[in-house]
Amino acid sequence: MTAEPAAAAGAQDGDVLRVEHVSKRFGAVTALTDVNLHLAKGEVLALLGDNGAGKSTLLKILCGFQPPDTGRIVLNGEEVTLKSVDHARELGIDAVYQDLALINQLSVYHNMYLNREKVRWPFLSNRVMRREAREHLEAMGVNIPSVDVQVARLSGGQRQAIAVARSVYSDAKILLLDEPLAAMGVKEAAMILDLVRDLKEHGQVSVIIIAHNYGQVLEVCDRVNLLQQGQITFDKKSSETSVVELTNLVVAEYRAALEARHRSA
Amino acid sequence: MSETAEQRANVVGPPPGGPAKRGDPLAVLRKTGGLFIRQREATIFVVAVLLLVYFSTKSSAFYGQSNVSNLLSGIAAPFIIIAIGEVLLLICGEIDLSVGFVVVFAPFLMHYLIDFYGVPVIPAILISLLLGLVVGWVNGFLTVTLGLPSFITTLGTGFILLGLTLTTSNAEPVNVPAAAQSIGKFFGSQNGGYAWSAIIWAVILVAIFHVVLTRTRWGLHTVAVGGNLLGARESGISVARIKYGSFMICGLMGAIVGLQTAFYDNTIDPSAGGYPAMFYGVTAAVIGGTAMLGGSGTIIGAFLGAIVLATLQDGFLITGVSANPLDIYIGGAILIAMIANVQLARRQAAGRG
Ligand SMILES: Nc1ncnc2c1ncn2[C@@H]1O[C@H](COP(=O)(O)OP(=O)(O)OP(=O)(O)O)[C@@H](O)[C@H]1O
Ligand SMILES: [Mg+2]
Numbered sequence: 001m002t003a004e005p006a007a008a009a010g011a012q013d014g015d016v017l018r019v020e021h022v023s024k025r026f027g028a029v030t031a032l033t034d035v036n037l038h039l040a041k042g043e044v045l046a047l048l049g050d051n052g053a054g055k056s057t058l059l060k061i062l063c064g065f066q067p068p069d070t071g072r073i074v075l076n077g078e079e080v081t082l083k084s085v086d087h088a089r090e091l092g093i094d095a096v097y098q099d100l101a102l103i104n105q106l107s108v109y110h111n112m113y114l115n116r117e118k119v120r121w122p123f124l125s126n127r128v129m130r131r132e133a134r135e136h137l138e139a140m141g142v143n144i145p146s147v148d149v150q151v152a153r154l155s156g157g158q159r160q161a162i163a164v165a166r167s168v169y170s171d172a173k174i175l176l177l178d179e180p181l182a183a184m185g186v187k188e189a190a191m192i193l194d195l196v197r198d199l200k201e202h203g204q205v206s207v208i209i210i211a212h213n214y215g216q217v218l219e220v221c222d223r224v225n226l227l228q229q230g231q232i233t234f235d236k237k238s239s240e241t242s243v244v245e246l247t248n249l250v251v252a253e254y255r256a257a258l259e260a261r262h263r264s265a
Numbered sequence: 266m267s268e269t270a271e272q273r274a275n276v277v278g279p280p281p282g283g284p285a286k287r288g289d290p291l292a293v294l295r296k297t298g299g300l301f302i303r304q305r306e307a308t309i310f311v312v313a314v315l316l317l318v319y320f321s322t323k324s325s326a327f328y329g330q331s332n333v334s335n336l337l338s339g340i341a342a343p344f345i346i347i348a349i350g351e352v353l354l355l356i357c358g359e360i361d362l363s364v365g366f367v368v369v370f371a372p373f374l375m376h377y378l379i380d381f382y383g384v385p386v387i388p389a390i391l392i393s394l395l396l397g398l399v400v401g402w403v404n405g406f407l408t409v410t411l412g413l414p415s416f417i418t419t420l421g422t423g424f425i426l427l428g429l430t431l432t433t434s435n436a437e438p439v440n441v442p443a444a445a446q447s448i449g450k451f452f453g454s455q456n457g458g459y460a461w462s463a464i465i466w467a468v469i470l471v472a473i474f475h476v477v478l479t480r481t482r483w484g485l486h487t488v489a490v491g492g493n494l495l496g497a498r499e500s501g502i503s504v505a506r507i508k509y510g511s512f513m514i515c516g517l518m519g520a521i522v523g524l525q526t527a528f529y530d531n532t533i534d535p536s537a538g539g540y541p542a543m544f545y546g547v548t549a550a551v552i553g554g555t556a557m558l559g560g561s562g563t564i565i566g567a568f569l570g571a572i573v574l575a576t577l578q579d580g581f582l583i584t585g586v587s588a589n590p591l592d593i594y595i596g597g598a599i600l601i602a603m604i605a606n607v608q609l610a611r612r613q614a615a616g617r618g
Pocket of ligand 2: 056178
């Protein structure tokens with residue numbers, strides 16, 4: 001493989017996030033073997049890789065959902081142990097999960113404020129949440145019938161838009177997006193990409209975006225990392241790579257694995 | 266998808282009944298059916314009123330004050346209070362089969378403390394209520410922390426509680442401790458004004474937990490945990506806290522009903538409570554529109570469901586009709602309610618809900 005980066009190669013002092021030697025196993029499955037990754041302030045990093053490469057596993061470690069087995073996470077130069085999703089949120093990290101983490105039975109606005117509800121103790125401030133949810137969705141250009149409907153009644157793309165809006169408006173400094181374009185129509189995908197571009201222009205928010213459509217992410221990201229078999233095997237500026245190169249890399253890996261299997265058979 | 270922002274801002278809720286094409290009789294039928302299913306509380310309220318009216322015309326004794334207070338305090342209140350606990354548990358995807366045995370054990374504990382250990386009345390009552398919380402905590406520990414299905418957990422703890430009660434009491438009923446009588450009437454009694462205390466407690470608890478469920482973070486998170494366990498966890502909601510809490514509330518409700526029943530009947534009876542108490546609570550919840558699948562349910566619905574159950578039970582008794590077919594009606598009511606639940610879920614899945 002090309003460009004096998006050493007631990008935190010290219011890392012700088014200005015990095016908001018550094019991941020060093022992170023590994024994670026699930027029983028017999030090793031999802032991550034030795035991941036090293038860095039993210040600068042205001043940077044948009046695309047995390048690519050095949051199905052089962054470990055992208056979501058890494059994201060769930062970075063947002064405090066699950067702990068790594070080994071390795072360090074360094075936030076703004078300080079090593080941190082993310083104790084929980086809430087803890088990560090306090091530190092300014094927020095994620096859109098691949099499964100979206102929406103509650104079908106709850107309204108759009110309750111989902112948008114899930115676990116950070118506006119409260120006038122002890123009661124929920126439903127009116128405030130409803131109004132702000134509506135404002136946020138309108139600002140984003142999301143089209144839904146009403147913020148009062150249950151998310152069960154929304155389309156796949158609408159649901160995804162709600163999940164993305166929830167994170168984008170959470171005031172997070174580091175946004176982790178797990179396939180935010182998966183269920184999106186052309187227009188809606190453009191809307192999400194515009195949103196990421198917007199964030200980039202303001203320069204305050206750093207983004208890691210996982211996607212399978214290389215063409216789409218290359219449009220917005222600054223840098224590309226490729227995750228293969230639990231390791232980052234490729235790290236280049238997006239201006240220095242192309243859809244063709246990335247595709248070839250992934251296919252080459254697949255061919256090599258196939259050949260190895262044939263040989264051993 | 267084609268609505269403009271202004272239009273959207275005006276939409277307050279989903280239009281009732283969903284889209285029904287005009288002039289199509291099937292669509293109209295579907296629309297009314299949908300209305301019925303959605304307005305569960307209204308439907309069950311109408312059923313309750315119809316039953317009350319029916320039995321009133323059958324027997325003048327039915328609406329006599331002593332019968333009304335007995336219907337509400339003696340029969341409905343225990344159903345209602347247990348149903349509150351079960352609704353919370355069912356919403357977050359669990360069930361408590363042991364609560365009926367907390368009902369049995371709590372008053373015995375009070376009796377032992379007062380009569381055998383000389384504990385003053387108020388601490389004895391508080392410790393008996395605490396028992397409910399402790400049993401709930403144990404149920405939570407076995408279910409959440411050790412990962413047993415709550416059906417099994419509470420089956421086990423229920424048997425243990427029953428066994429404890431029977432062993433310690435020699436399976437004999439006892440009198441309510443004399444010292445507790447004066448305070449007891451505030452929990453439940455058949456005499457004069459205090460004949461209403463049990464139902465007043467029930468209504469207060471309904472009001473509190475209705476607000477908790479619909480207006481607080483706790484309630485929202487309860488729905489979230491039952492609706493999408495993984496999603497709730499990913500959102501950082503402490504699933505364990507919600508489930509432990511719901512088990513403990515349910516246990517507490519059992520203890521309240523146990524004391525109430527003892528004071529109301531003026532005896533502490535090891536054959537009171539048990540599975541019937543629990544099953545009536547669950548039945549009230551289900552009739553009131555709580556799905557067993559988690560993620561939805563209402564306290565008000567369960568309250569009305571309990572009133573319907575109590576009215577059926579009392580009505581059969583007072584009109585002198587044989588009570589034997591009563592269970593047929595209750596079974597029918599459970600099935601109809603469940604069919605409505607499933608249909609509602611289907612409609613929502615189909616986006617017509
Ligand atoms: N909770 C879990 N328990 C057991 N195995 C898991 C768990 N989560 C992930 N895995 C395994 O870890 C590996 C990596 O999974 P992961 O979800 O991170 O892949 P991914 O790169 O996100 O794939 P995709 O593109 O399909 O989303 C897979 O082999 C998967 O089966
Ligand atoms: Mg994934």
